[in-house]
Amino acid sequence: MKKITIGEAARQSGVKVPTIRYYESIGLLAEPERSEGNQRSYAQSHLHRLAFIRHARELGFEIDAIRTLLTLQDDPNQSCASADAIAKARLIEVEQRIRSLMALKAELEMMVEGCGHGRVDQCRVIEVLADHGECMHPHH
Amino acid sequence: MKKITIGEAARQSGVKVPTIRYYESIGLLAEPERSEGNQRSYAQSHLHRLAFIRHARELGFEIDAIRTLLTLQDDPNQSCASADAIAKARLIEVEQRIRSLMALKAELEMMVEGCGHGRVDQCRVIEVLADHGECMHPHH
DNA sequence: CTTGCACCTCTAGTCGCTAGAGGATGTAGG
DNA sequence: CCTACATCCTCTAGCGACTAGAGGTGCAAG
Known part of the structure; x- marks a missing residue:
């Protein structure tokens, strides 16, 4: 795969560089591989994640809600009742x-x-x- | 005058006790007299001030805007152009x-x-x- | 006089970032 | 190969407007 730097990830996702690092630090975004020189190197999956997070933040979901939504997304067999509840609560x-x-x-x-x-x-x-x-x- | 404790001031103004102390610490509310035992003792003027601040906060004005509005209130001869501008900006x-x-x-x-x-x-x-x-x- | 609530100060935490210091790495041109 | 420069790294501190808690003092009722 191609190596995506943090700056490139920021450009593509619309999430700022320090914010990406912040999301990693709070465990919202998985730690990416590192280059020989210790620089972050992202895969496509990270970009999808970032897009998801960004969109959810734009809709005003809190970080904790997003954490839940992300775990739901990772487990597609689960009932979507929780996702539904979170979205409804946000709507209210x-x-x-x-x-x-x-x-x-x-x-x-x-x-x-x-x-x-x-x-x-x-x-x-x-x-x-x-x-x-x-x-x-x-x-x- | 009667002595109004901070708890009483909180009850009458609807501003919580720690928040009142916080407003004092940032210079938004004047320091009140103290009792012999070092407890705050408020005058009516403080209560008016608190009501003003609370109402402004409910309308979403920032602390700095409120600071300006308060100094305007204290100087009734001044033009109200600034107050008008602040309110208009908030409306937008x-x-x-x-x-x-x-x-x-x-x-x-x-x-x-x-x-x-x-x-x-x-x-x-x-x-x-x-x-x-x-x-x-x-x-x- | 004791109980118990209200008060005091101070520090640290909340949320979701953002800013800056001080240094390392990567890349393009000469 | 060297240099310049952008981008990257980590770390700490700051924002706004409070809120929570520790650890201690004051005061009024019974």
Whole structure:
């Protein structure tokens, strides 16, 4: 096989070099072979792994969840109930996060619209922050 | 005035005791008086400050932004342009975050719906993660 | 006076990286 | 073969915003 350096792996996977080393250090990515001069030399399997990890991270899965997903991937006979549960949990998290951000958005819009661009003592931004009763607090 | 202990301040503000001490240590909250036995004793002004900080944190403002907002609040003659700018920047951040979370949500829904609850080798969750081409990648 | 909770300080840990120091290796040109 | 330069190596420390825990002191009720 061809020897893939860490820099090449970074380019192909879109994961930065120090991050790849970090994933190795926490046991998320298997240790690759080393060249005579002690430099990492990756195989295709490592690249697949990195792509998987990167995509999962982009979807906001935590490292521990990814660890589980990776072991599931390695054992294709297993039931996919765990993978399903992890993805569902993540979906619920994302939905909650969206809801709470929408509430924040509404509140921030009110603050910004209400700002008369005058002095601080008439500023709605400061005012709303200072007095929680001023906002429509659909959250917290 | 009555003496407000740190525990009482925590209860009234909704900010945890260690977090209050942390805010003091980073200079966000002024040091309160101390009792004879070296215990913190807060005034009403501290409680207002804490409420302000808490509300701002709930809206996702960073500590540094809050620092700026607090100095603005202390100087009511100043123009509120900075406060306005900070709030607007935060609003844009929130809007972007919502957009990207909506994309994630769509992708996660496809994964979860496609899961036939069978074995891992037919699992859409794992499959999509493994092969980025499988998802409709509206993001990244 | 004792019990037990709340307080004190200090350090270290969390998560997922990122930055930098200080040195070794690999490669391309002269 | 030598040199220049990019890339690699390990290691430690830092980020933000807390949180947890150890080990000790203060205080109020019974």
